[in-house]
Amino acid sequence: MIGAAAVLLLRQTGRIAGVSGIVGGLVPGVRGDRAWRLAFVGGLVLGGLLLATLMPGALPRGLSGPRWLVALAGLLVGLGARLGGGCTSGHGVCGLGQRSPRSLVAVLVFMATAMLTANLLRPLLAGGGQ
Amino acid sequence: MNLAALLCGLLFALDLGVAGMTDPTRVLAFLELRDPALMYVMGGAVAVTLLGFPRVLRRARPAQAPCFMLPRRRAIDGRLMLGAAIFGLGWGLVGLCPGPALTDLATGDTDLLLFVATMLVGMAVAPRG
Numbered sequence: 001m002i003g004a005a006a007v008l009l010l011r012q013t014g015r016i017a018g019v020s021g022i023v024g025g026l027v028p029g030v031r032g033d034r035a036w037r038l039a040f041v042g043g044l045v046l047g048g049l050l051l052a053t054l055m056p057g058a059l060p061r062g063l064s065g066p067r068w069l070v071a072l073a074g075l076l077v078g079l080g081a082r083l084g085g086g087c088t089s090g091h092g093v094c095g096l097g098q099r100s101p102r103s104l105v106a107v108l109v110f111m112a113t114a115m116l117t118a119n120l121l122r123p124l125l126a127g128g129g130q
Numbered sequence: 131m132n133l134a135a136l137l138c139g140l141l142f143a144l145d146l147g148v149a150g151m152t153d154p155t156r157v158l159a160f161l162e163l164r165d166p167a168l169m170y171v172m173g174g175a176v177a178v179t180l181l182g183f184p185r186v187l188r189r190a191r192p193a194q195a196p197c198f199m200l201p202r203r204r205a206i207d208g209r210l211m212l213g214a215a216i217f218g219l220g221w222g223l224v225g226l227c228p229g230p231a232l233t234d235l236a237t238g239d240t241d242l243l244l245f246v247a248t249m250l251v252g253m254a255v256a257p258r259g
Contacts (some may be wrong), residue, residue, distance in 0.1 A: 002149065002171070003178025005142035007186060012134035014192030014199050017142065019229040020253070021201075027254040039132040041232055043139020048236025050140070051147035058147040059234055060154050063224050063241040074231070074245035076220025078252025081228060084213020085203055085259070088227045089142075091214075092172060097179025098200075105206050106214040113218025118161035122223055 006094050009040075018090020019044075020081035065126035084110070131194040143233040152233050154225030161222055209259060220252075 006017035013036060015022070022037050029037070051058050063070050081087040084106055086095060091110075095103020143152075149171040150156045159165040191197055221227050226234070226245055234242045 001174060001178050002142060002145040002151075003175040003182065005138050005145055006175070006179050007182030008141065009135065009138040010183060010192070010198070011186045011189070012138070012193045012195075013131050014195040014197055015135075016199070016201060017138065019142075019227075019232065023228060023232070023250070024253045024256075027250055036132050036135040039135040040139040040142075043136040043141075044143045044229065044232040045235050046136070047140040047143020047147070048152070048233040050144065051152065051233070052236050055147060058150070058152050059237050060152070060239070060242075061237070062239050063154055063226070063245065065224055067241070067244065070224055070241050070245050071248045073220045073223035073226065074248030075252040076216050076223070077227060077231075077245075078220075078249035078254075079256050080213050080215070080217025080220055080252070082213070082253045082256030083259075084210050084215075084217055085201070087217060087229070088172075088221075089229050090201075093175045093179055094183075095201075096176045097183045099180070100201075100204075102204055102206050102210060106210055109211055109214035110218035110221065113215045114222035115161050115163065117219050117222025118158055118225070119163070121219075122158070125223065 002089070002093055003097070006089070006097070016090060016094045018086050018094055020078070020087040021085075021090050024078075024082045065122075069125055080110075134194055142229065146230055146233055152230045154230070157221075157225035157227075157230070161225065203259070213256075 009015055009017045022040050026037050091103040091106040146152050160168040231246050
C-alpha cells in the first residue's frame with residue numbers, strides 16, 4: 001500500500017511523503033537537509049530496480065509521443081508541482097489523509113486538467129493516437 | 131532516519147509498481163477514463179493515510195527525528211490553482227508524475243532520463259512562495 005509508506009515515513013522521520021516536495025528540496029537544497037531526501041529518492045530508484053527484476057511488466061519501455069513532448073511534460077510537472085505545493089503523492093495521498101481543504105482543491109484541479117489533457121490535447125500532440 | 135527514508139522510498143516504489151502506477155500507459159488509460167483501477171489505488175492509499183496519520187501525530191515526536199515537519203500553508207489561492215493546473219497538464223501529456231518517474235529511472239531509458247531532467251529544471255525555476 002502506498003499509504004503505508006507515507007504513514008511509516010511520517011512516523012519515523014516526521015516528514016510528509018510528497019515526492020515533489022522531497023525532490024524539490026534538493027534543487028538547490030539546504031545543507032543538512034539533503035541526506036534524507038537523497039535516501040528517499042535512492043529508495044525509489046532501488047525499488048524500481050527491484051521491480052525490474054521481480055515484475056518487469058510493471059515498468060514502461062520508453063514513453064509514447066515525441067521527445068519534445070516528453071521534455072515539455074517533465075518541465076510542466078516539475079514547475080506545476082512546486083508552484084502548486086505538491087503532486088499526486090503530496091496533495092493526493094498525504095494531503096487528503098490530513099483532510100486538507102487546500103489539497104482537495106489541488107487534487108480536483110490537477111485531476112480535471114490531466115483528464116482533459118489526456119483526452120483532448122494529447123491525441124493531437126502525441127501523433128497517431130499512440 | 132536516512133535508512134528509514136530509504137526504506138520508505140523503496141516501499142513506496144514497490145507499491146507504485148504493484149498498483150500499476152509505474153506504467154504510464156495504464157495511468158493514461160485511467161486519465162482517459164478507460165480503466166478505473168487506479169482510482170481504487172488512490173482511494174486505498176488515502177484510506178490508509180486517513181487512518182494512519184492521526185494515530186502517528188498523537189505521538190509527541192517522530193521515532194527518529196526531533197519534531198514533525200508538516201506543511202504550514204493553508205491558502206487556497208491562485209498560486210495553488212495555477213500550479214495544480216500546470217501539473218495536471220504535464221501529467222496528462224505523458225502519464226508520468228514525480229514518484230513513478232523516479233521509480234522508472236531504473237529502466238535506464240533515455241525518455242525517462244529526459245523527463246526527470248526537465249522535471250528537475252521545472253522544480254528549480256519555480257518561484258519560491
